[in-house]
Amino acid sequence: MANTDFPPQPPSSILPPTTMVQHHKTIQQSLALQILLADRLVKSAKEVQPSKLDCSDLAKLATQLAHLLRSTARLVSSTTATFYDRPLRSIFSNLSLNLERAQTLVRKCKHRSGILRQVFAITTTADVRKVSNLLESSIADIKWLLSVFAPDDNAGVNLSLPPIASNDPVLAWVWSNIATVQHSTQLKDRIDAANSLASLAGDNDRNKKMIVEEDGIPPLLKLLKDGSSPESQIAAATTLCTLATDREKISAFVRSQAISTIVQVLNDSTTIVVRTNVINLVSRMAGIDSWVQEEFGRENVIRPIVTFLANDIVLDDSTSGGFHLSSSLSFHNRKETEPASPEEKLNLKISCARALWVLSKGSLSNSKKITETKALICLAKLIQHESQELQINCLMTVTELAAVAESNAELRRQVLKPNLPAARTLLDQLLRVVNHETNPKLVVPAITTIGSLARTFPAKETRILGPLVSKLDHEVSDVTNEAVMALTKFVCPDNFNCVEHSTAILEFNGVPRVMGFLKSSDNIKIQVHGLKLLCYLALHVPNSKALEEGGVLSVIEGGARSIVAQYPEMKELLAKAVHHLKFYQAGSHAHKPAFGV
Structure with a gap:
């Protein structure tokens, strides 16, 4: 039965993204606070009399921290794109605690006096050593951060391990690769980083969840949208498809404006392999979340998919009449398609047919959009002339369309009545499959479709x-x-x-x-x-x-x-x-x- 009760608005978990100006301002404010804390520690440590406790090492470490933090601030301010701040925020969270602990220790040193000074000095020396080690770890974390965001051109992706991620090396790799995808000026490094994320995501669901939680989706969408090269778009689409495994993760896609981005890329792309990978991403997302399925339809993803499916199919007037099709769908992409092999063309059609299958399943609005194009006659032609996966996907699409029509009289009357040319051509192919095909994967959906249309x-x-x-x-x-x-x-x-x-x-x-x-x-x-x-x-x-x-x-x-x-x-x-x-x-x-x- 067609599912027509989708919510008109996105789920409550989907919130508008922070603007780039707000984003940079928030980071700069956080940096300013850390610099203030470091400068305050320098001043306090220098005020401690050596006779009470030697805090010169703390002063030196705090000075180094302040210098590194100012370098980080300059890096953030010079970045034109949205700054990837997840590792920065985690590092700052630890740094704040370390600076406050050091400040508390120095304050005790300044005011301690009397006969207990010698005993205090013995115990406090150990505390100073501990605090110094913490500050050294924070220094190492920030140096790692700078090496990731401002690497040498020939350095590639930073796979070193900062102290903050010593207990979870995958976290450092995730951070490093996401940052590289977002900020690297070397396209090859961005592609390699995206592929590394795909590899990590393919290992287990924990890694997938980590990549999503650490804001890996926006940089990947940016790489997909940039269109710098087909290879970069394929890497981004492949990684995103690997991450899209459940509704929780797909909610993160939606919050990052993924649906409109994907449709735009699909319309703009001139490379068949890129189109194939992006359409596979559409199928994955729409198949998991019904709201996303409907939203893709509202963003008009069906038009380019049917266009690509119909490419190279010869349609005569006798089978395409009655739909006003010349105005509803253009069969020529606005941009010239790059050359492709027969295998690549076949894979694109397979993906298109699968996407229509997923988009139509239980959706009245999407089914109407599909049948308003030349999709029915294209599906009939492909069922007639193709074989194996493409033929099966086309039949399954028709089956889903018929299942929706079974519970909607308007769709049955306007589109799928047997006296309409396109519908009659489709019926001819369904009967041919039932009468002459032997593969149950073909025969069963053909029979199911005929049964769904029994009232027509x-x-x-x-x-x-x-x-x-x-x-x-x-x-x-x-x-x-x-x-x-x-x-x-x-x-x-x-x-x-x-x-x-x-x-x-x-x-x-x-x-x-x-x-x-x-x-x-x-x-x-x-x-x-x-x-x-x-x-x-x-x-x-x-x-x-x-x-x-x-x-x-x-x-x-x-x-x-x-x-x-x-x-x-x-x-x-x-x-x-x-x-x-x-x-x-x-x-x-x-x-x-x-x-x-």
């Missing part, structure tokens, strides 16, 4: 039911099960032509095939569908000789005794079917009813 077929459409009936004795149970469920939709009372369809099923020798199906099936849920089918046939054409000669009354009565306890909702239908058959069949009074009718 007129009574005179006799070519539909014969192939479905023939699949009731198929050797693959998935095929027979799907055929039973599809036929049930043709004869259920909700179908306006249920009587005519029931008559056609009987004419196609459906009764013995349904009876054989019930005998061979050991799945009670599927047996219920088989019994429903028999009951509907009995209700619509109870005087049929085929029903009487096939012993349908006995089967329904036996089924009633065996399944009503588990499926009480079947009791009324079974009772009505028994009543109808007994009324029309001679000698049926000899049968004892399974329950009161």
Whole structure:
């Protein structure tokens, strides 16, 4: 059933990003505080008399810290892009504590006097050593930070380990790689760093979570959007796809404006491999989060995807009429596409078909957008001429579109009625698959699609039911099960032509095939569908000789005794079917009813 109750607004966890000016201001304020603390420590340490305690080392360390912090401030102010501040904030958090601890110790030294001075000096010397070690660690952290953000051109990615990350080396690698992706002036280093993040993310979910929590998504999106080279965009898209594994992580994507960025990149890209990777990212995100699925549709991601899918497909006027298609979709990208191999072109189409499959699943708005383009006729052509994964993905897309249409009369009437040229071409291919294909991965979705559209077929459409009936004795149970469920939709009372369809099923020798199906099936849920089918046939054409000669009354009565306890909702239908058959069949009074009718 189509899911139409998506929220019009993003989840509450998705907040607008901080502007670059605000971002830099916040960092500069934090730096100013750390510099103030370091300068204060220098002054206090120098005021301590050597006779009380030698604090000269603390003064030297604080002076070095103040110098490094000012270098960091100059680096931040010279950065035109948003500064990657996650390691900076973590380092400052520790530094503040270390500076405050040092200041407290120096304050004690300044005011300590009397007969306990000698004892105090012994204990405090150890404290000074501890504090000195902490300040040295902070100095090492900031030196590492500067080496990451302002490396030598030939230094590459910094893989050294700062003291702050000594207990978790992965954190340092994550920081270093994210910073390189965000700030490096060397494109090769940015690509290598993005690939390193992909490798780390591929190791385990903890690493994925760490990369997301340490704000790795915005730099990757920036690398994707920059379009400096196809290789850089592929690296960014691949890494982002590796990170997009659950709704929590995808919320971070949305907070970083990922959806609009991805659609823009898709529209602007001229490289087929880049398009393929970006569309794979769309599929991954939309398949996990239904709000994201709808938002991609609102951002009009469907238009470029259908455009790429339709590339190289020849469409004649006889199959594309009735949709005003020339105005709804341009089949020529605004920018010239770079040359690509046949394999790359095929992979793009496979990804496009998969994306349409995911975007249409349960979504009425996206399904409408897809059917407003030339997608249906393109899908039909690809089902006809392609094979394997592309053919399967196209069939699954059609199946999802039909599933949405099954619960929406407007979509069925306007787009998927068999008398419309595109829909009729699609139906021809579905029937061809059912009649001639042997792969259940193709046959099953084709049957499912026909079943979902059962209410759109007129009574005179006799070519539909014969192939479905023939699949009731198929050797693959998935095929027979799907055929039973599809036929049930043709004869259920909700179908306006249920009587005519029931008559056609009987004419196609459906009764013995349904009876054989019930005998061979050991799945009670599927047996219920088989019994429903028999009951509907009995209700619509109870005087049929085929029903009487096939012993349908006995089967329904036996089924009633065996399944009503588990499926009480079947009791009324079974009772009505028994009543109808007994009324029309001679000698049926000899049968004892399974329950009161």
